Amino acid sequence: MARLDEGSPPMTSSSQTRLHVDPSRLTPAVLTPPISKSDAQRALVLAHLTGAWPLPEIQREPEHFLPADVRVLRRGVEALRLPPGTVRDVDCADGGAPFRILVTQAAVTPGAHVRLTGTPRLGERPHGPLFESLREALGPSGLVLTEGKPWPVEIRAPERTGEPVFRVPGDQSSQYASSLLLGCAALYLRERRPWRVEITGTLTSAGYLELTVSWLRRFGFTVEERDGRFEVADYRAPERTPAMPGDWSSLGYLLLLAWRTGGSVERADLGSAHPDQALVRLVERAGLRAEAGLNSTLRLVGEARDGLVASGKECPDLLPTLAALACVLPRSSTLTDVGILRVKESDRLEGIRTLVDAVGGKTVLEGETLTIHPPPTPPRHFAMDSRGDHRMAMVSATLSALSGAALTLTGPECVEKSFPGFWQQLELTGARLT
Numbered sequence: 001m002a003r004l005d006e007g008s009p010p011m012t013s014s015s016q017t018r019l020h021v022d023p024s025r026l027t028p029a030v031l032t033p034p035i036s037k038s039d040a041q042r043a044l045v046l047a048h049l050t051g052a053w054p055l056p057e058i059q060r061e062p063e064h065f066l067p068a069d070v071r072v073l074r075r076g077v078e079a080l081r082l083p084p085g086t087v088r089d090v091d092c093a094d095g096g097a098p099f100r101i102l103v104t105q106a107a108v109t110p111g112a113h114v115r116l117t118g119t120p121r122l123g124e125r126p127h128g129p130l131f132e133s134l135r136e137a138l139g140p141s142g143l144v145l146t147e148g149k150p151w152p153v154e155i156r157a158p159e160r161t162g163e164p165v166f167r168v169p170g171d172q173s174s175q176y177a178s179s180l181l182l183g184c185a186a187l188y189l190r191e192r193r194p195w196r197v198e199i200t201g202t203l204t205s206a207g208y209l210e211l212t213v214s215w216l217r218r219f220g221f222t223v224e225e226r227d228g229r230f231e232v233a234d235y236r237a238p239e240r241t242p243a244m245p246g247d248w249s250s251l252g253y254l255l256l257l258a259w260r261t262g263g264s265v266e267r268a269d270l271g272s273a274h275p276d277q278a279l280v281r282l283v284e285r286a287g288l289r290a291e292a293g294l295n296s297t298l299r300l301v302g303e304a305r306d307g308l309v310a311s312g313k314e315c316p317d318l319l320p321t322l323a324a325l326a327c328v329l330p331r332s333s334t335l336t337d338v339g340i341l342r343v344k345e346s347d348r349l350e351g352i353r354t355l356v357d358a359v360g361g362k363t364v365l366e367g368e369t370l371t372i373h374p375p376p377t378p379p380r381h382f383a384m385d386s387r388g389d390h391r392m393a394m395v396s397a398t399l400s401a402l403s404g405a406a407l408t409l410t411g412p413e414c415v416e417k418s419f420p421g422f423w424q425q426l427e428l429t430g431a432r433l434t
């Protein structure tokens with residue numbers, strides 16, 4: 001296959017590189033996901049704050065298997081660890097969570113002066129409510145947070161603080177609240193007084209905020225939750241730093257590939273707090289069942305007999321994967337609360353509709369609900385453009401394997417963001433990549 005890992009990782013919009021996937025000779029294999037970027041980002045920030053830096057669980061991972069967003073977050077934390085007085089420039093590429101987490105960490109690092117940049121797409125994504133929340137809480141103490149057009153976002157952190165509370169709306173992204181709660185941990189350690197986040201309105205992607213809470217607890221923080229308020233109230237150093245789980249978003253593609261080929265996946269921690277573990281429950285409606293083996297291995301078994309139902313409020317990143325599966329099920333599937341998909345690395349609502357259309361299926365959008373009607377028979381070949389979105393690249397390839405239709409994919413390199421070894425794993429299933 002063409003080498004996709006040469007040179008610096010292109011993490012911006014889709015390249016013109018084309019990759020052909022021929023799924024005509026698939027064989028069973030044991031497939032391995034990378035570490036979870038969402039887990040690793042939280043763990044890195046907490047390791048930095050609690051004196052557990054550098055985190056051995058991340059150091060042990062081969063560098064070329066580390067998701068690009070983990071490298072972004074690590075670079076950002078390294079910049080924050082430089083002596084005061086240095087202007088720190090951090091390129092966040094297209095990492096939404098790394099960027100949003102670093103904005104708050106910069107704002108709560110006394111005396112820090114940080115300039116954050118990223119791709120045009122990251123600049124377009126919504127960040128206003130997070131900036132407003134930081135300005136409201138820390139502006140009176142001297143925080144300066146300015147936005148370029150859209151870059152750089154420049155932050156000068158105050159030396160002191162005021163009332164220990166951040167208020168933020170929950171309906172656009174859970175990452176604002178997660179970022180602020182990690183900020184509360186920093187401020188708790190600095191000031192030894194409780195800090196809290198108050199969420200207004202309903203919270204979307206709530207499982208990701210719970211993931212943040214679970215990491216805070218694993219690192220020794222006491223977090224109290226009540227009626228949309230999350231308070232960091234205490235800290236006691238834990239005996240050891242927690243292990244880093246395999247990524248459930250990546251396991252989604254791999255489990256479907258393993259189902260199609262009779263293979264299995266490893267590093268599937270069923271006790272993980274990652275929202276995309278919902279896959280195991282959601283596929284049951286379609287007639288599939290997860291079977292656990294020894295040493296955290298897992299496989300999907302069963303005959304597809306019905307469609308799926310899933311919500312973008314529960315597991316937004318899984319919806320493209322479930323849409324690919326929906327294209328090979330015998331009945332229609334329903335994805336609800338799909339609006340949030342418009343503000344990811346690409347407009348994934350449009351991406352899903354394009355993908356379903358490319359294999360001859362149909363979609364109907366009514367309000368925030370998308371119905372997917374699978375094609376009567378898959379085509380022999382289809383084409384997709386990832387538009388720089390790692391998940392759209394990986395679900396296109398997964399659908400190629402599931403349906404047996406060859407794929408021409410434009411822009412395959414973007415998988416770097418969360419799963420740099422994805423194409424090698426696909427080759428293990430016998431898919432031919434040229």
Ligand SMILES: O=C(O)C1=C[C@@H](OP(=O)(O)O)[C@@H](O)[C@H](O)C1
Pocket residue numbers: 037038097172173174175178204205208316317340
């Ligand atoms: O906190 C996180 O690590 C994430 C939260 C989710 O975003 P939203 O809360 O914006 O939906 C998810 O889509 C993203 O991939 C990772």
Ligand SMILES: C=C(OP(=O)(O)O)C(=O)O
Pocket residue numbers: 094095096097098317344345391418
């Ligand atoms: C939306 C995603 O990530 P982020 O928001 O961190 O860019 C994702 O990985 O699907």
